[in-house]
Amino acid sequence: MDRRTMLSRVFKPSPYSPGASKFTNALLRTQDNKEVRFYDDLIKGKQCVINMMYAECHGACPLVTTVLKRTYRELKDRMGKDVFFYSISVKPQDDTPAALKHYAKMRNADLPGWYFLTGDSYDIETIRYRLFNMGHPGIDLDFAMHSGTLRIINDATNYWGHAGAFASQGNIMDRIRWADPYKTGAEWAVYARNLQTLIDKDVKKYGYRRDV
């Protein structure tokens, strides 16, 4: 799904969604230098995975981007349609859209449905606290503490969750699935049947359930 379609498609938020009052509706820029409103364009009614990073980071950020790339591959059919990734720069004063584009291209992460975002440092600070705060200034003041966390949100069901970026791939996928839209009984039956097939495959191959 291209950006135009993404922005024009109607995503319905949960009636219980805190909306822009919690998420903020800050004006951000994507790696393609397109203006987007944080809540209205990126969060409202959507399922997304959000992480904090910056282009010149040589520690956790490239590793988290690699983890997200792996996750992206698993979610390929849904990416840009009902699941989106947002990597937000914590150093917006240094990270221009061009710098983020370069970062994304260098890591083969400039993919549909995955947005690298920059903006005003005041707004980014607000977003960082609103999404990642632990209620503890000692932790929250150091943005490094948030770089290893993935925030998982589904605004359509008002689901808030998180995953450790360095958790197993299975764990990350489980947590993203927990944010999926509600399933009917029949859909759950299909899901359970498919999962059992994968488990059986693992058991046959390794003797135990490995990474389903």
Place this chain on the structure above:
Amino acid sequence: MKLTAIISLLAVILLGTTANALAQEKSCSFDLVGTWKAQLSPTEAILYRFDSKGSVTVLAAPEKNEPRQISTAKYEVNKELGKPDSISFTASGKNRIFGAVSKTMKLVSYDDTSITCDIPGIGTTRWTRVDPDRYFIVLAARRGEFYDTSGSAFPMVIKLAGGIPTIDAFGVYLTKDGKAFGTVPPDIYKKYLREARNDSETTLRLEINSRQYERALKIIKEWERRARNDELLYITGKEVADTDPNSLNNILIVKAVTETLNQCSQDVNLYPLNYVVKDDWITNKVTPPFVPFYYFQELRRRNEARHIPDQKFQELVHLPNLASR
């Protein structure tokens, strides 16, 4: 098992490195705009007036006479690796600056109030910032005002220009309806400018420089914007459990305002409000609403020699009823 241990160890090392790499650094910004004085002898000085449009006016300032313009020039701050490295001057018309039409001086060091530079043919010289106005910071906190026995706690920054004070204050304060968080109204902050009278009060009054004032004021204005636009960093919600989010916001603002004083030099003897057990007993022993009180008390203890006493403060900052409460 062994592999798991190795992977865990690597993860710990990696995350530790990352934390350092990501550590937020606040460097001293270089601002040349304003008037700088080079003291040539006890009775003779040169003033350099830099404007924001790239022009500098050089004035001779003998001790007993009015300053007299010597020359004008264009200036440009040259950067290397993003940091100011030198300043280039080109004299206008028939003027000369440092005895030449153009000259580049190397910046040796700088802070809020001084620049040390190396001028070819002249040598190393030190300029000090000249400011006709005076600036103060007041850190005031109380205990026993609210239901949880905590109390008001907020920083105030004061600019004294032509004898008229301009005061900005932001934090947790007491109103007749109870606890409030935001811009402190004048009728409230006036009561907190006076000296502390017992153990449940603490006040620290320090004179600061213009750059420290500007940085502290910027933080206060940013928080005023946050409060006005409903963009506070901590808001009521599950993340902050049973802690009043404004107590946490107040910790952020008092920490930012006080730490910005030392952004360019170790001017104030600060207490490390960093939540590290070995450095910081306050955040490890007291709950968030009390942190600013004990922090200000600790700062008062560490900076007692610089604290401005009541009488002197009243002479400087004329506020009616300041000490009459």
